[in-house]
Amino acid sequence: MDFKKINALAEAYKSRMSAFLRDMIRIPSESGDEEKVVLRIKEEMERVGFDTVEIDPMGNVHGRIGHGKHVIAMDAHVDTVGVGNPDNWEFDPYEGFEDEETIGGRGASDQEGGMASMVYAGKIIKDLGLTGDYTLVVVGSVQEEDCDGLCWQYIVKELGLKPEFVVSTEPTDGGIYRGQRGRMEIKVDVKGVSAHGSAPERGDNAIFRMGRILGELEQLHTRLKTDAFLGNGSLTVSEIFYTSPSRCAVADGCNISIDRRLTAGEDKESALQQIRDLPAVIDAKAHVCLYHYDKPAYTGLVYSTDCYFPSWILPEDHEVTQAAVATYRRLFDQDPRVDKWTFSTNGVSIMGLLGIPCIGFGPGKEAQAHAPNEKTWKADLVRCAAFYAALPTIYLEKVMLGK
Missing domain, CATH: 3.30.70.360 (Alpha-Beta Plaits)
Known part of the structure; x- marks a missing residue:
């Protein structure tokens, strides 16, 4: 695998990722109102060459690449919180803004930037022939801001998708995250x-x-x-x-x-x-x-749950953690910061309830989440796209070495 080519291609797609992210930001998509942004994501997945793209009955969008036996998933929730007091914004939160380094708007870091990087990671995989004995499922999930993890309870329990691990693309401030505190609403x-x-x-x-x-x-x-x-x-x-x-x-x-x-x-x-x-x-x-x-999804489906979202930790020596660290080192020639989220993510269901290993690496910063004047960084979009494209192959190398 040529890591220089992966990085170069990710950089080459920076303008396309930026344009795609700005399109998503322009579409208001609070929890329960994600349909239009989901359709825009489906369009982009089809445009860049995903093998199949489907929208499930809850409204989550699934893009697949490959047909191998090792199923790997990547997740970005595509709903956002509201804008709060408009007077606290220095720019229109939906029109947003763009300069040489950053993109602003509601959802830029939390977390439509992760969606943009995942979609273009799929294109890098197709362009460079990085497919192998794996199936990559890229998920744009709904209702996370209202009820984190509900979408993955549905995906695993009702659709039967049980990946070997999931990458959460929530913002990680440039680090690799392997856990978070849980939460309850009492x-x-x-x-x-x-x-x-x-x-x-x-x-x-x-x-x-x-x-x-x-x-x-x-x-x-x-x-x-x-x-x-x-x-x-x-x-x-x-x-x-x-x-x-x-x-x-x-x-x-x-x-x-x-x-x-x-x-x-x-x-x-x-x-x-x-x-x-x-x-x-x-x-x-x-x-x-x-x-x-028990609020309905935009499709009308009601999939209810108690507001209990467990804590979870992926061990440092787990093969998924090690594959993520190795991917980072080989792409960027430096050691990553391995840490945890302060806030909650879909990992509460993926690993907390369902026991599926979860690792985090996503563009943007935690402090931007839910804040006025939210923004993300174009360099993060590029690095994350490269990381997502390379990780499945490096994970398979780890799996084969362990046998």
């Missing part, structure tokens, strides 16, 4: 009894009861488990709601949402039980449960 509900505000002793104020729970949750955060690689578990209260007959009455209901981040060794049941065991929760007879996601 609801705590407290019931009270309303009464006239002039005689609050006649009622039972749900907000006061929740206030004591909030104080204990703040303390629980400081006692959560830590892991040498993933870091601390954490929790924060992200939302608070109430019910009351009026502003002149005792509140008869209060509930909160908790964003719980899970480090290695923490799981759904232990995290829920920590909250259920708090004295204020017991005293208030509060109900603690997971949120449940």
Whole structure:
């Protein structure tokens, strides 16, 4: 395999990747509204020569190259968050901008840039004849921003696609990432009894009861488990709601949402039980449960799941990690930074729930995700396209050497 040719061809396709990425940015594609951008991706996959391109019943787009026995997948979610306050943007988030080094717009780093690099990696593979005894499946997945990993639960469980490993192309700040903390979306509900505000002793104020729970949750955060690689578990209260007959009455209901981040060794049941065991929760007879996601995809398909997204770590000595590191070294003649994501990715299902090895390498920076004035770097698109094109062959070399 000629690594100089791979790098040179990736550089040659920089302008085409940039144009493709700008096209995707121009198409608003929040979760549940990805159809138009999926069709644009399908068009580009067909244009560059993928063997087959299909859209599944959930709306994910799958482009395939090759027919070998080793199935390798690469994933980019193609939905984005909204733009937030438009006044925080220095340019139109959908028209975006482009200069010599960067491309701006909603989705540039998170994560339509990864999609652009994957598609042109497929073209590099076809142009240079880098096919072998593998089948590459490039997936543009939907609904990740609403419910990370849901798409891959569907792809594996319902479509039967079970690759030997998956490359997540979420932004990695130039490094190779092999894990992340998990997360949960938890609801705590407290019931009270309303009464006239002039005689609050006649009622039972749900907000006061929740206030004591909030104080204990703040303390629980400081006692959560830590892991040498993933870091601390954490929790924060992200939302608070109430019910009351009026502003002149005792509140008869209060509930909160908790964003719980899970480090290695923490799981759904232990995290829920920590909250259920708090004295204020017991005293208030509060109900603690997971949120449940059941919003339809743009196709109308509903594939529901609990909002539980486990942590995962791919070992440093795993053959997939080693293949990724070797690919980076041979292409770029330097050692990579091997690290982890701060945020959550589709890896929560790919490896966290389903046990399929997952490794990360993607254009852009984590800090750009969900931020105003989001951008990515053209040099990242080029390096990632080269990496994705070379990795399957180097992985097969590792597999054959291990036999």
